[in-house]
């Protein structure tokens with residue numbers, strides 16, 4: 614297990630740390646033992662809460678298939694959270710070396726504490742990541758929403774998405790797959806409450822974060838990647854948000870003692886906003902499977 618920290622603290626880095634450097638203990642209470650911060654794959658009839666951890670593992674297993682990562686020599690997870698995907702790919706799916714990049718030092722510490730010699734975690738931004746040997750597969754699970762600042766003019770945002778896909782192209786071997794899970798926004802109905810909620814997300818909880826339109830992603834991956842599959846999995850994400858809200862409600866006092874009333878209230882508000890906007894189709898959550906063109 615190797616951990617590396619690179620890069621200076623810009624306002625964007627500070628914004629990510631505001632959300633992702635709440636203690637690992639708190640995140641464990643919220644997310645449960647799988648420590649995945651994205652949607653799960655439930656089967657029909659399953660109790661959402663009871664089957665949450667299995668649903669998260671199932672998702673990783675499907676991703677391993679889609680990314681053709683089984684038995685791969687090298688894989689990359691961009692925005693690797695607490696290292697769960699890296700850990701399962703190396704322990705269950707025979708990946709030899711799995712590299713994760715995250716901006717959160719507490720996430721990197723947690724990943725290091727897994728004690729898995731096949732995992733390397735780097736505290737660096739995706740754009741600073743370089744490799745001597747190309748990766749066989751890459752994953753980016755609900756992290757791209759953080760990579761482009763909402764304050765940029767539309768043309769500059771497009772350039773950033775283009776830069777992201779160019780970077781992934783440069784890191785992967787020809788034919789290597791990129792499995793992307795990303796929220797996108799539809800044209801929202803202009804209700805006062807919704808506008809306030811979206812402002813809260815963008816100004817307070819995830820400062821600067823930009824949830825793209827699908828066409829921005831389609832336009833910028835063209836040429837460097839072949840689109841293999843696109844699926845909207847917004848329900849899988851809203852269900853996970855509902856489970857996390859229940860986890861928090863059940864152990865609220867403990868959560869407040871670990872962090873503060875203010876932090877817990879922030880999380881309750883943002884999770885509820887994500888859950889209802891995904892349920893109402895204001896936000897989507899797309900699984901996009903891409904193959905690197907030569």
Ligand SMILES: C[S@@+](CC[C@H](N)C(=O)[O-])C[C@H]1O[C@@H](n2cnc3c(N)ncnc32)[C@H](O)[C@@H]1O
Pocket residue numbers: 629633648649650651691692693694695714715716717720737738739740753754755756759760
């Ligand atoms: C919602 S979490 C998802 C974590 C993980 N993929 C999962 O599904 O559990 C978003 C992740 O993106 C990372 N992140 C945000 N901005 C980043 C950047 N510029 N470069 C690398 N990682 C970044 C955060 O540190 C966090 O690990």
